[in-house]
Amino acid sequence: MLIGYARTSTLEQEAGLEAQVRDLTALGCERVFQEQVSSVGERVALEAAISFTRSGDTLVVTKLDRLARSVVHMGEIVERLKAKGVALRIEAMNIDTSTPTGALMLNVMASVAQFEREMMLERQREGIAKAKAAGAYKGRKPTARVRADEVRSLASEGLSMGQIASRLGIGKGSVHRILSDTPTSNGASSATHGG
Structure with a gap:
């Protein structure tokens, strides 16, 4: 059985969620779990989707960033699914972990995504350090x-x-x-x- 999972952040349009649900249904997903939650927020519908899956099922998402917040998080999801005998399919990347090639490709893509994120954070830290040195960085305003x-x-x-x-x-x-x-x-x- 194909089970779909759709997510948009709380800031994104409702239309984006509807488009994902439509695409997942068109791909043959019999059940689609959906939610609007930030990338770092608690994902109740994702947990429900994973719990719902049974051995032989495939969890389907349209894009990788709809599913996991980091390489570590994605690894945890994949391991949980694998332990249940459930495959993961990421439509935009044409990846299906039920095949050895698909599993390898997923690991490679996730590693690249994590590397890009770490590079971005490093550039951000360098920018803050430069701004502090120039006396231009004020930091977060103390609210309380x-x-x-x-x-x-x-x-x-x-x-x-x-x-x-x-x-x-x-x-x-x-x-x-x-x-x-x-x-x-x-x-x-x-x-x-x-x-």
Whole structure:
């Protein structure tokens, strides 16, 4: 049985997802699992698709980047499918892991994709280093620290750390750090330190 998996990121058009579903159905997929989730997000439909597969089935995707976020992730998926006796087919690359050539090609393509990603990250790090050296790199703006006064004000109103975090849209840990740094009346930090 052919089982399809379609994914677009949360930023992409709904039409892209519909096109994948249409293509997978045209390829003969009897069941298509689909989701809109970022490349790093939790993939519930992918997990459901893998769970649904049985020995002799083939999981079909239109493109490699729809399936895996990295070479390591793809390797994990392929191993899980192989353990179940399930093949993987990537239509755009004409790769089918049920054949030895297809399995080899998938490994080669994945390695090249990982290499490209590492090169891109290296260029990005070099660019940041140059910008820092030139004094042009500011880094990520601290979001929680600039709201310290609001955090303290809400805490004085009796709100819990969770309530403050959700109201201000910051992490609970950030709220805790701000409140731990708040000086007490005797001038010492309110954070407790073991001695």
